[in-house]
Amino acid sequence: MSQRPAILVISFSPIARDARVLREISALAEVGEVTSVGYGPTPPHVVNHLQIPDSAPSLPQTPAGVLKLATRRLRSAETAAPAARAAIRLVGNSRFDMVVANDARAIPTAFAVAHGAPVWADMHEWAPEERTHVTSWRLLVAPLMxxxxxxxxxxxxxxxxxxxEIADLYNQRYGVAPRLVRNAARYADLSPSPVLTEGPIRLVHSGGAIYGRNIEATIDAVKQLDEHFTLDLYLVAGGDNGAYLSALKKRAADCERIVFRNPVPPEELPAVLNEYDVGVFWIPPFNTNARLTLPNKIFDFIQARLAVAVGPTVEMVRVVKTYGVGVSSTTNDVSDIVATLRALTPEKVASYKHASDRAAHELSFEHEKQTIHAIVSELTESTVN
Structure with a gap:
């Protein structure tokens, strides 16, 4: 194929705020002409954006759709969601050289509009258990996924x-062998900031204030530590109108060493975090995706040239140990978090920060996007330079 391939990207998310999909689109736009389908305003790097109405849910939540789920008429439920119907209508008769479906719920829609073009499914997590901690999702939606x-x-x-680990699950249950595109941040041209030998070790956490992520355990641990530790939090309110974030602020109110900062855009995060020492994250294994998570924030910490302290989450521990960038606790209990942090010294933290510096190229999106370019080349028979 001599001309740049036409690529359709479907994501039932506000794409302009979806870090993974934005990185994906930026890589695709380097080698093709990208049209996006999703919620919200036009994201960067696309030649066209087909905007799904915010009022159109991405699951079959209408009375007819719920009945289909409840009676296990799953084939007819595949594109019954209002967002799926809107996407199919918006794409119309347009033709593309390949279609990208972000997450399981977008895959039937991708096949409905592909007209025989190859479909790439980018699975952001383990789809069958995305929200199995929610009873209605487990009973109605999990069978559809x-x-x-x-x-x-x-x-x-x-x-x-x-x-x-999630790739292995897809292989075991569905007989497919996914390639890896990790949630790595773009390479940031930074150097480790100096660790204060006499001052406190500066801990930091960034991300969504979402119940279940156990951020209160980090707060409680820092409250038990002495003045040699501070904690800054860059949190975005979750879908609960900020209730969990407010509860966290109340929990930390009696500790002046814990400060809540205004969140910053993802592309600015590594430079802002660079002034800290240790990026921290402990999440209980409340479902399979939590147990196997390898989130954006770990890569943000590494691009910021921080040491990393995490719980016993298998994928995060693997990164920490493979690259020597930090420490992991034996459990997510407050007592273990306290012991893990208390064992840190300025000398150890400085060593971990320099290990993050050495790993930053390999653990960047520039490394991951090579897989995206390879997929485009294979699926469209185009030449990717």
Missing amino acids: DHICRTYLPRCAAVTTVGG
């Missing part, structure tokens, strides 16, 4: 996911 994965993943021309 399993059906979609079982029916469509073997038909996809390419499948990717975020970590090796």
Whole structure:
């Protein structure tokens, strides 16, 4: 193919705020002409954006859709969601050289509009158990996600996911072998900031204030530590109108060493975090995705040239140990978090920060996007320079 391929990217998310999809689109736009379908305003790097109405949910939540889920008429539920119907209508008769479906719920829509073009499924997590901690999701939606994965993943021309453990699950249950595109941040041209030998070790956490992430345990641990530790939090309010964030602020109110900062855009985060010493994250294994998570924030910490302190989450521990960038606790209990942090010294932290500096190139999106370019080349038979 001599001309740049036409690529359709479907994501039932506000794409302009979806860090993974934004990075994906930027890589695709280097080698093709990208049209996006999703919620919200036009994201950068696309030649066209087909905006799904915010009022159109991405699951079949209408009375007819819920009935289909409840009676296990899963085939007819595949594109019954209002967002899926809107996407199919918006794409119309347009033709593309390849279609990218972000997450399981977008895959049937991708096949409906592909007209025989190859479909790449980018699985942001383990789809069958995305929200199984919510009873209604577990009873009604989980069977649909399993059906979609079982029916469509073997038909996809390419499948990717975020970590090796989740890739193994897709292989074991559905017989597909996903390639990895981790949630790595772009390479940041930074150097480790000096660790204060006499001052406190400056801890930092960034991300969503979402119940279940156990941020209160980090707060409680720092409150038990002495003046040699401070904690700054860059938190975005979750979908609960900020209730969890407010509860965290109240919990930390009696400790002046804990400060809540205004969140910053993802692209600015590494430079802002660079002034700290240790990026921290402990999350209980409340479902499979939490147990196997390898989140953006770990890569943000590494691009910021920080030491990393995490719980016993297998993928995060693997990064920490493989690259020597920090420490992990044996559990997510406050007592273990306290012991893990108390064992840190300025000398150890400085060593971990320099290890992050050495790993920053390999653990950057510039490394991950080579897989994206390879997929485009294979699926469209185009030449990627």
